[in-house]
Amino acid sequence: MTGEKGVKILLADDEPHILQFLELGLAGEGYEVCTAENGREALRKAEEFHPHIVILDIMMPEMNGFDVCRRLKERGENVAVIMLSAKDAVDDRIAGLTLGADDYVVKPFSFEELLARIQARLRNQFPNLLGGVEIGPFRIDERRGEILYRSEALALSPTEYGLLKFLVLNHGIVLSKTKILDSVWGYQFGGEENIVEVYIRSLRDKLGDKEHRLIRTLRGAGYRMDLS
Template sequence: MEQAREIRLLVVDDEPGILEFLELGLRNEGFEVHTAPDGPSALTAAQAVRPHVVILDVMLPGLDGFAVCRALKEMGDVVVILLTAKDAVADRVRGLDIGADDYVVKPFSFEELLARIRARLRVQFPYLGKEVVIGPFRIDDGRKEITFEGRLLALSATEYELLKYLVLHHDTVVSKARLLDHVWGYDFGGQDNIVEVYIRSLRDKLEDDEHRVIRTIRGAGYRLDLP
């Protein structure tokens, strides 16, 4: 229960009974649950709340589940679990082909859906609510603290999210646009040089004067290298 509280779920279905059933059940499991009744509102909600998991019906008004799934995967890290009709094998195959992580057949068991959610979270978001050690970094997501080489860093909330993202995606070049979208949100209206300001601050706190930990990859973004 303690771990689930910070995990955001979005349930998308045009049947009010299913939405109410899943919202109540998943909230009772400790998740933060948001709902949407159609494709367009699902994408709006996803941009606003940045869910970790989306439970997505295939047959939706406005925009079908396949189009929504494709758009969700372009937004960033998110688990998509499709709800499909019992005999729609082609739908399941198509969904997996376009990036869905799993599927559950209607009518479904709540316990099975819950097990699939937890299984996918363990694979894609293993750090949620837990302490994770990656090289010289120790991330305590429950306490929102990061330790580097045994030293607790004094980080603001934004610095924490930025450094955590870079550490979890270490050895990967991350663009400035991707950092803005993930840390500041899709509707951030400020200047994009805010990323440079925060990177400079992180380097100071890491005592990374020679930029050996957080490297600037000219024209591409930033890459965190593990010493």
């Protein structure tokens, strides 16, 4: 996987070894990288650097990641925020996502996973930077609001379109029903989790995925789109 020319990423973490590791790795992938060691510095550099993606640690001095995320989103700029945390607490994830964070990664994590999540955010929020969104047998056409599978346009409802796009953009990543509901239906959705199963079944029918090789079910974990 390679970075895209012109994509700016701001890293904010108070652990120097993590900051250096990520900076070297992302720069090596072709991204333009800027770093900050505390929350206030992150806000200042975001204003100067205008990043597309901010990778933001939660526990930082001077201003924590939650407050930085809130301030970034209040500015109204199109910026994707990926939160980092040493905790796997549900309350932390809910707090970050409620404040507008676009994704959440728990330490320790693999560099490959972070790259996949960065690419997913770019495809979702900055498709113009990627020169068209073609992933495996899929092509996502945001302007026309359609998804092509093996060069054939799929007849999708708005919700099916949103769900399939989310699955494709996050291919290879296990997605829980809760994560899918939050990202596709929204945090205010008050229905049952089983609605996800209904729409997954519909997508499988339209994709001819009778053996569930494309959209896999992982019992007790969720779903994963496999494109290999």
